[in-house]
Amino acid sequence: MLALSQSFIPVGSAKRMLVSGLLIVCFMIGLISLAIGGVDISLSQLVDILSYKEANSLQNAVIWEIRLPRLVLTMAVGAGLAASGAAMQAIFRNPLADPGLIGITSGAALGAIATIVLGNSLLSTFSESYGIYAVPIGAFLGCLVICTLIYKLSSQGNQFTIISLLLAGIAINAIVSAFIGILTLISSDAELRDLTFWGMGSLAGNNFKMIIPSLVVISVCCLFFFKMAKPLNIYLLGEQQARHLGVNVTALKKQAFIYTALCIGASVSLTGMIGFVGFIVPHIMRLLMGPDHRYLMPASILGGAILLSLADILARTLILPSELPIGLITSAIGGPFFLVMLLKTYQSRGF
Amino acid sequence: MLQAKNICVKVGSNTLLNETELTVECGQLHVVIGPNGAGKSTLLKALCADVPLYSGNITYQSKCMNDYQPTELAQCRAVLTQNYDCDFPFTVQEIVDMSHFVHNEHVPYEQLLSYSKQALDTLNVTKLANKSFTLLSGGEKQRVQFARVLCQLLPALAQKKPCYLLIDEPTASLDLYHQYQVMKLARDIADQGAAVIAVVHDLALAASFADEITMLEKGKVVAMGKPADILNRAQLQKTYQIDAQLSQQADHLPSLNIAHSAIQ
Amino acid sequence: MKVKPWSSHFVLSISLLCVFLLNPSANAKSNYERIVVSGGSITEIIYALGEQSRIVGVDSTSVFPAQATEKAQVGYVRNINVEGVLSLNPDLLLGEADSGPDKVIQQLKNIGLNTHIFSENDHFFAIEKKISKVAKLLNVEQKGRDLNAYIQTDRKALAHILSQATTKPNVLFVLSLKAGQPLVAGSDTSAHDVIKAAGGHNVASAHFSGWKPLSTEAAIATNPDVIITMGRHGKSQSLDVAKIPHFKYSNAVKNNKVLTFNGSYLLGMSPRTPQAVTELAKAIHSGVSYPKSYRLRAAQTSDKKAL
Numbered sequence: 001m002l003a004l005s006q007s008f009i010p011v012g013s014a015k016r017m018l019v020s021g022l023l024i025v026c027f028m029i030g031l032i033s034l035a036i037g038g039v040d041i042s043l044s045q046l047v048d049i050l051s052y053k054e055a056n057s058l059q060n061a062v063i064w065e066i067r068l069p070r071l072v073l074t075m076a077v078g079a080g081l082a083a084s085g086a087a088m089q090a091i092f093r094n095p096l097a098d099p100g101l102i103g104i105t106s107g108a109a110l111g112a113i114a115t116i117v118l119g120n121s122l123l124s125t126f127s128e129s130y131g132i133y134a135v136p137i138g139a140f141l142g143c144l145v146i147c148t149l150i151y152k153l154s155s156q157g158n159q160f161t162i163i164s165l166l167l168a169g170i171a172i173n174a175i176v177s178a179f180i181g182i183l184t185l186i187s188s189d190a191e192l193r194d195l196t197f198w199g200m201g202s203l204a205g206n207n208f209k210m211i212i213p214s215l216v217v218i219s220v221c222c223l224f225f226f227k228m229a230k231p232l233n234i235y236l237l238g239e240q241q242a243r244h245l246g247v248n249v250t251a252l253k254k255q256a257f258i259y260t261a262l263c264i265g266a267s268v269s270l271t272g273m274i275g276f277v278g279f280i281v282p283h284i285m286r287l288l289m290g291p292d293h294r295y296l297m298p299a300s301i302l303g304g305a306i307l308l309s310l311a312d313i314l315a316r317t318l319i320l321p322s323e324l325p326i327g328l329i330t331s332a333i334g335g336p337f338f339l340v341m342l343l344k345t346y347q348s349r350g351f
Numbered sequence: 352m353l354q355a356k357n358i359c360v361k362v363g364s365n366t367l368l369n370e371t372e373l374t375v376e377c378g379q380l381h382v383v384i385g386p387n388g389a390g391k392s393t394l395l396k397a398l399c400a401d402v403p404l405y406s407g408n409i410t411y412q413s414k415c416m417n418d419y420q421p422t423e424l425a426q427c428r429a430v431l432t433q434n435y436d437c438d439f440p441f442t443v444q445e446i447v448d449m450s451h452f453v454h455n456e457h458v459p460y461e462q463l464l465s466y467s468k469q470a471l472d473t474l475n476v477t478k479l480a481n482k483s484f485t486l487l488s489g490g491e492k493q494r495v496q497f498a499r500v501l502c503q504l505l506p507a508l509a510q511k512k513p514c515y516l517l518i519d520e521p522t523a524s525l526d527l528y529h530q531y532q533v534m535k536l537a538r539d540i541a542d543q544g545a546a547v548i549a550v551v552h553d554l555a556l557a558a559s560f561a562d563e564i565t566m567l568e569k570g571k572v573v574a575m576g577k578p579a580d581i582l583n584r585a586q587l588q589k590t591y592q593i594d595a596q597l598s599q600q601a602d603h604l605p606s607l608n609i610a611h612s613a614i615q
Numbered sequence: 616m617k618v619k620p621w622s623s624h625f626v627l628s629i630s631l632l633c634v635f636l637l638n639p640s641a642n643a644k645s646n647y648e649r650i651v652v653s654g655g656s657i658t659e660i661i662y663a664l665g666e667q668s669r670i671v672g673v674d675s676t677s678v679f680p681a682q683a684t685e686k687a688q689v690g691y692v693r694n695i696n697v698e699g700v701l702s703l704n705p706d707l708l709l710g711e712a713d714s715g716p717d718k719v720i721q722q723l724k725n726i727g728l729n730t731h732i733f734s735e736n737d738h739f740f741a742i743e744k745k746i747s748k749v750a751k752l753l754n755v756e757q758k759g760r761d762l763n764a765y766i767q768t769d770r771k772a773l774a775h776i777l778s779q780a781t782t783k784p785n786v787l788f789v790l791s792l793k794a795g796q797p798l799v800a801g802s803d804t805s806a807h808d809v810i811k812a813a814g815g816h817n818v819a820s821a822h823f824s825g826w827k828p829l830s831t832e833a834a835i836a837t838n839p840d841v842i843i844t845m846g847r848h849g850k851s852q853s854l855d856v857a858k859i860p861h862f863k864y865s866n867a868v869k870n871n872k873v874l875t876f877n878g879s880y881l882l883g884m885s886p887r888t889p890q891a892v893t894e895l896a897k898a899i900h901s902g903v904s905y906p907k908s909y910r911l912r913a914a915q916t917s918d919k920k921a922l
Contacts, residue, residue, distance in 0.1 A: 037702070038696070038699050038700075038701055038702030039698055039702050040702075058701070058727075061725075061726040061727065062698065062701060062726070065722060065725055066698060066701075066722060066726070067698075093437075093438070093439075094438070131717070132717045132721060185827070186825075187825070188803070188824075188825045188826075189804070189825065189826055190693065190713050193691075193693050193694075194693060194715075194716075197691075197693065197694050197716075202694070202716075204696065204716070204718075204719055205697060205716055205717075205718035205719040205721070206718060207718075207721075207722065207725070210718070231452070233445070233449060234449045234452055236437055236441070237435065237446070237449065238432075238434075238435060238436065238437070240401050240430075241430075241432065241435070243401075243421065244399060244425060244428075244429065244430040244432075245425055245452055245453065245503065246421055246424070246426070246452055246453035247421070247452065248421050286439075286440075290440060290442070290445075291439035291440060291441055292441070292445055316696075316698060319688075320696075320698075320699055320702065321672060321688065321690075321696060321698070321699025321700065321702050321703055322675070322688045322689055322690040322696055322699055323690055323694075323696035323698075323699060
């Protein structure tokens with residue numbers, strides 16, 4: 001609330017203005033992202049291409065086959081990671097929580113790495129019949145299997161307690177990393193390289209056909225996160241308090257977990273590990289406009305899309321014609337930026 | 352009417368409440384007292400289903416508590432608990448407005464806003480409305496939470512529907528003035544038709560506002576009735592092991608006189 | 616002892632280029648003039664063919680010769696950047712079998728870029744085949760034949776050495792010591808092929824395939840006669856290998872048979888590899904000699920100093 005409480009504009013409309021501002025920034029970043037890249041495309045040419053005036057050129061193919069699907073995926077994944085992060089932070093009632101904490105991402109990692117390493121032997125039929133889709137499908141399935149396991153472990157009877165969710169997540173994380181270790185050990189040199197790159201994340205190489213399933217899942221999850229805004233606000237007061245105020249707390253926790261699992265699974269399966277976005281974006285947005293999820297959710301969704309698009313512009317252009325892994329950029333830029341934000345807040349609040 | 356019949360609460364092999372009975376009519380302020388560890392807070396938690404019952408049952412309006420939908424019960428029952436650990440910087444206004452959640456569908460928005468305003472005014476926290484909850488003092492936090500709880504009940508009170516307010520130690524972090532203000536408010540809410548159950552430590556406060564008192568000791572009800580009948584010297588000696596009695600001067604609320612010998 | 620074989624090819628290629636420029640109708644069917652290469656051995660082959668002026672971009676494994684690293688970089692062979700490739704305005708992407716990711720290759724094809732990705736992984740006995748293929752793609756088949764003939768000298772020298780060899784020494788290839796345990800080549804590795812070709816027995820191949828760390832006692836039990844390590848930029852690991860308990864008591868250390876080779880020279884499966892294997896064979900067998908007329912010609916490292 002720091003930024004807004006001193007202003008003379010009513011708080012609600014100031015927040016709405018901020019969200020609209022983010023929407024505009026998001027749109028502009030999108031345009032910039034389309035215009036920048038290894039292949040030179042002028043702004044007027046871009047407009048021609050987007051309005052179907054120019055076809056059959058290399059530039060046209062680059063926009064429609066490469067940059068646009070990549071941009072859409074980047075924004076969706078950024079939005080999905082940030083929205084899941086916001087939901088996790090609410091469900092744990094802790095601004096430091098992250099979807100990685102409860103084993104969701106490690107499930108996807110296990111699925112992807114298993115597909116990469118066993119794709120030539122144990123899973124060869126699966127790997128051959130799905131081709132370039134095999135690793136994303138493997139990652140998504142891995143995420144679902146591990147999350148179902150965590151879900152079953154943490155729901156005892158009618159309860160779905162956060163502490164058991166956390167403990168199950170930590171235990172599963174440990175077991176999964178052991179399996180990943182085994183897979184790494186038996187992997188060949190080439191597979192080892194592939195799984196290392198998977199761990200650093202990449203948004204490259206996806207066409208529209210590949211990203212549509214992920215887009216649908218992420219959009220649906222974001223919609224549900226958005227609908228959960230009010231109960232999540234109340235939940236932050238405390239579990240008992242929320243129940244007394246009429247929130248079905250157990251259902252809320254279960255929904256948040258399921259949507260987070262789906263959203264993370266759909267994002268990470270196509271892109272590999274992209275750290276920091278789910279953690280940092282909700283945090284920054286909370287510093288800007290307070291914890292009210294009715295504004296925080298849309299702001300995080302937009303903020304995630306903006307941050308990841310910016311990071312991707314850097315990843316694509318910094319060492320042209322080569323490319324940096326996106327996960328490295330988000331961590332390298334996100335970390336220090338976050339620290340500065342944190343220090344400033346502490347100074348201004350005096351604690 | 353709120354009724355608890357024969358309720359037992361156990362945690363492991365420990366019995367926290369043993370065959371406790373309680374009946375509170377609408378319009379009454381019922382105070383639960385007892386020494387530390389008597390089971391006062393456990394009783395309140397049992398009444399709002401925060402702890403599971405080992406046996407017995409609890410009814411609101413003769414309907415078993417577990418048969419209510421969560422939202423249905425929240426429309427007519429509010430609970431003020433002791434501890435609030437909210438690390439998220441909601442403003443006071445936002446916290447009070449959270450009570451709108453169960454009323455959104457059947458009460459107009461403007462009406463709800465005016466209830467918020469009324470609740471903030473009543474608890475004397477209107478000037479804190481845009482402040483962050485995390486920056487408030489303990490007493491201010493308690494009053495803000497009371498405002499939220501009041502706001503949750505206001506629609507039911509306005510429609511003269513039966514409603515319930517459960518309060519656990521509302522005065523714990525308040526100064527003397529606010530202690531009496533808050534108990535007076537609980538009294539007013541009861542007078543407007545709500546059944547109010549409050550756990551209170553201060554016997555003088557209990558005697559000043561309660562219609563009826565239930566005294567607990569080691570998980571059992573040891574006395575129940577009008578304050579004057581229960582807070583007598585013999586009962587206090589027996590339950591609290593202290594030589595004390597209530598006294599009342601004209602134009603003053605009751606106060607507790609404690610014998611010198613009691614603290615030697 | 617080391618001569619620069621590239622310079623003569625370079626002159627030749629310039630003159631050939633002039634011919635092409637003067638006579639554009641000649642060989643017009645597939646004259647790729649802007650090639651992006653992903654894979655160090657292909658880059659080496661093209662340099663050896665003297666056609667390096669047609670390369671516009673390389674991947675990060677293309678480190679030999681040193682001039683290749685001055686070309687535009689499009690990323691690591693398994694992780695090349697689609698727009699990076701396109702920004703070089705290439706007419707051909709020429710890649711090793713492990714070029715990728717697959718979806719990026721697919722995108723490049725969709726956009727209409729000519730791509731040629733080798734379907735088989737490199738093999739010591741398939742080097743000539745690969746050279747012929749690259750030469751054919753570049754429309755310089757005669758140069759390809761010349762290069763292959765040149766390599767036959769190495770093959771013959773190798774056969775000459777092996778014919779003198781009386782034993783089959785136990786060899787262990789140590790990739791690195793950085794992880795605490797030595798990382799060793801099992802079967803199904805390029806190092807295994809090379810050891811076999813040089814007439815040695817890869818002692819680790821009985822235990823596992825691929826590159827795996829070797830425990831102390833397993834290492835002692837293998838007791839290799841020869842240990843091969845990788846050297847980079849003139850620095851040698853052989854001293855470290857001799858110190859660690861894994862190999863301290865091995866025949867290799869006792870007899871001072873810890874050899875250091877440059878990785879891309881020995882394992883690159885490039886035109887230099889037959890010579891490297893010949894050099895290896897000479898080193899692991901005792902009492903053998905090169906054919907009289909034979910001398911090492913190619914450089915072991917791309918360091919300008921070493922050259």
